[in-house]
Amino acid sequence: MTSVRVEALDPTDPRSQAAINQFLNEMVELVGADVLEIDVAQEARDDAGRSFFVAALDDRDNVVGCGSVRQVAPNIGQVRRMWVNPLMRGRSIGRRMLSALEGAGAVAGFDFIRIEVYDALSQAILLFETSGYTRVEPFEESPADLRAYQKQLVPVALEVE
Numbered sequence: 001m002t003s004v005r006v007e008a009l010d011p012t013d014p015r016s017q018a019a020i021n022q023f024l025n026e027m028v029e030l031v032g033a034d035v036l037e038i039d040v041a042q043e044a045r046d047d048a049g050r051s052f053f054v055a056a057l058d059d060r061d062n063v064v065g066c067g068s069v070r071q072v073a074p075n076i077g078q079v080r081r082m083w084v085n086p087l088m089r090g091r092s093i094g095r096r097m098l099s100a101l102e103g104a105g106a107v108a109g110f111d112f113i114r115i116e117v118y119d120a121l122s123q124a125i126l127l128f129e130t131s132g133y134t135r136v137e138p139f140e141e142s143p144a145d146l147r148a149y150q151k152q153l154v155p156v157a158l159e160v161e
Contacts, residue, residue: 002058004065004088006096009055011047011068016055019066023083031118031145052104056084056093064088069101069113072139077110082124094127106153113153119145 009016047070056065067082079101084093105113115133117124125147129135133149142148 002088004056004058004091004093006054006056006065006093006100009053009057009063009066011051011053015061015063016053016066019055019063019083020081022085023066023081026083026086027118031120051080052101052108054097054100054104056088056097058088065093065097067097067101069105069108069110071108071110072114075109075111076114077105077108077112078114078116078139082115089123094124095131098127098131102151102153106155109155110153111155113151114139115149115151116142116146117149118143119147 011017011020047068051068051070053068054066055063058064065082065084065088068080069077070080072078079098082094082097082101084097102113113133115128116139117128119125128149131151133151136148136150138146138148
């Protein structure tokens with residue numbers, strides 16, 4: 001079995017960009033999301049300094065999953081574009097990435113993490129609901145088949161010497 005590690009990776013890295021594009025293509029296939037016009041490289045540059053990107057890397061450094069958390073309001077982060085390669089699903093990779101993103105959010109001082117997910121993505125919904133996320137009203141005007149979830153984070157105390 002291939003080992004997988006989760007670590008921070010530059011979202012402008014070509015491997016990151018390829019994974020984000022795979023996610024976007026899957027969203028078009030599964031839910032008909034109109035997302036292919038997104039310039040993922042420009043978006044990554046625009047988010048610099050207000051987002052944290054993780055990748056799941058196999059033992060050959062291939063990206064088999066990705067996700068990010070970005071600040072959307074004071075003390076509030078939103079998980080975005082979290083994806084695991086369909087061939088690698090069911091191995092807790094998504095749960096490990098979500099945990100890493102929540103940890104990054106806590107260190108950044110976020111009180112809450114938000115997530116939006118399409119009804120058709122039952123595996124993702126199960127992951128979020130079993131990870132302590134509570135369904136809430138949409139954060140903004142959203143398609144009817146897009147669910148909103150939120151989780152309160154435990155503050156992280158950083159020791160200063």
